[in-house]
Amino acid sequence: MVGDGLNSPRQQGGKAKSAKSDPQFPDKYSMRNTRVLKANSKNLTELPEDIVDMACQELVDIVSLQDNLLTKVPSELQDMSELLTELNLSKNQISFIPSFISQFSRLLRINLSGNLLRSLPMELSGLKMLRELNISHNRYEQLPTCIYELESLETLIANDNQIQEIDATDNGLGALPKLGTLNLTNNNIQIVPPVLGNLTSIDELHLSGNPFRQPRHQILAMGTASIMEYLRNRIPL
Incomplete structure (x- = not known):
């Protein structure tokens, strides 16, 4: 659910809906059986409190609010x-993440894609169980x-931003011992540091669509293992 894509168009206009205005939403019995609150593409500008109360009663542990307002x-x-x-807030118009995000200590996956974000609060580093x-x-x-303090992080998807550099030092990505998937495609990265090749936990690396000259496209096309070997070979002795 957190990995939902960005292919459908964002809906515009509309007012916040509530359980009373839409008799089909939410489905209490579905929430009870699945433990999922799915409120995608509802033109929501806020989350009605009655829905949250119902979700708490049904012990919902996955919330998807994708493609709202x-x-x-x-x-x-x-x-x-x-x-x-799991929390999916993708494809909204959110410009900041509040510090209370640190309260969600059981979060394993969070999807913030397709918003207006430029930063994340340091409090997010408290999500020690976060994997994706x-x-x-x-x-x-x-x-x-x-991000560099998320010690359980396995998947970091950061494509289609304006990221300019990769910090692969021990204080950067090198501090993430479980990181297996790193997606930085379609950014503004000028240089790929050779030390990135030492991060042996990474088995899926995506770097295409950036303006760096090395590794060349031919190396990128050969896959992660070839990219990592190329980078390691360029580390100064």
């Missing part, structure tokens, strides 16, 4: 902070430093 993370979600393991973070299709010029 949210301009901020609904504060009502704080009532679910001890339940949520998707910040693609935003406005980042660099990877937020809080």
Whole structure:
């Protein structure tokens, strides 16, 4: 769910809906059986409190609010902070992430793609169980430093931003011992540091669509193992 793509167009206009205005939403019995609150493409500008109350009663642990008109993370979600393991806020109009995100200590996956984000709060580093973070299709010029403290992170998807450099040092990506997938395609990266090749946990690396000259396209096309070997061979002795 967190990995949902960005292919469908964003809906425009409309008002926030509530359970009363839409008798088909939410489906209480579906939430009870699946533990999922799915409110995608509902033109929501806020998350009605009655829906959150119902989700708490049904012990919902996955929330998807993809493709709505949210301009901020609904504060009502704080009532679910001890339940949520997955949160999908992709394809909204959110420009900042509040510090209360640190309360969601059980989160394993969070999708913030397709928003207006330029930064993340340091409090996000408190999500020590987080395995997957998707910040693609935003406005980042660099990877937020809080990411480097997410010790359980396995997948980092940051394509289609304006990221200019890769920090592969021990204080950067090198601090993520479980990182297996790194997607930095379609950014503004000028140089790929050879030391990135030493991050042996990475088995899926995507770097195409950037203005760097090395590695060349032919190397990129050969796949992750070839890219990593190429980089290691360029580390100064």
